[in-house]
């Protein structure tokens with residue numbers, strides 16, 4: 001019931017959010033929206049791993065991650081997704097534009113520079129804000145690191161059931177894991 005109420009409130013505030021976001025620059029608001037989403041996701045993930053270990057946290061992460069992205073997106077009148085060149089969930093596979101941006105982020109990392117967020121105008125008039133996701137927290141390696149050493153066998157087993165096409169292990173700290181894509185609707 002609580003959840004329903006919360007959801008309907010978010011939907012009710014949607015038009016306001018849309019109007020507000022249209023007057024704001026994605027390059028300015030994008031980082032804040034990403035920080036908010038990432039903060040909520042990290043907190044949920046930390047709690048889940050502490051409570052039930054990495055294998056138990058998988059399911060929570062699988063359900064929570066898209067849910068948090070949807071809720072924060074609704075509150076701001078944008079859509080938020082994570083995309084990757086090596087996704088765990090096939091839904092998160094990078095599209096053409098996302099691949100281009102990921103390649104630019106990867107180039108920066110190869111040059112030992114910090115990848116810079118980008119804003120692009122889409123054909124339909126919407127604007128996209130892209131921010132890099134670089135692995136910076138050892139916690140991430142429990143589910144995205146080297147299999148057996150870091151991703152324990154019980155987690156590997158659970159991953160195999162939930163994500164038979166998983167490509168998101170074998171990463172190291174400092175690697176590009178993917179990107180955040182915040183899409184701002186076209187100006188009316």
Ligand code: HEC
Nearest residue numbers: 054057058061062082084087088089092139140143168178
């Ligand atoms: C408890 C295991 C777990 C931990 C810890 C974890 N992840 Fe994930 N990660 C997942 C799962 C499960 C998915 C797939 C979510 C889905 O189905 O949308 C995922 C998906 C992702 C994606 C989306 C692209 C894809 O592969 O589908 C990114 C980016 C990502 N994780 C980054 C991180 C980062 C950064 C950290 C550390 C802050 C982290 N993850 C920690 C389990 C984990």
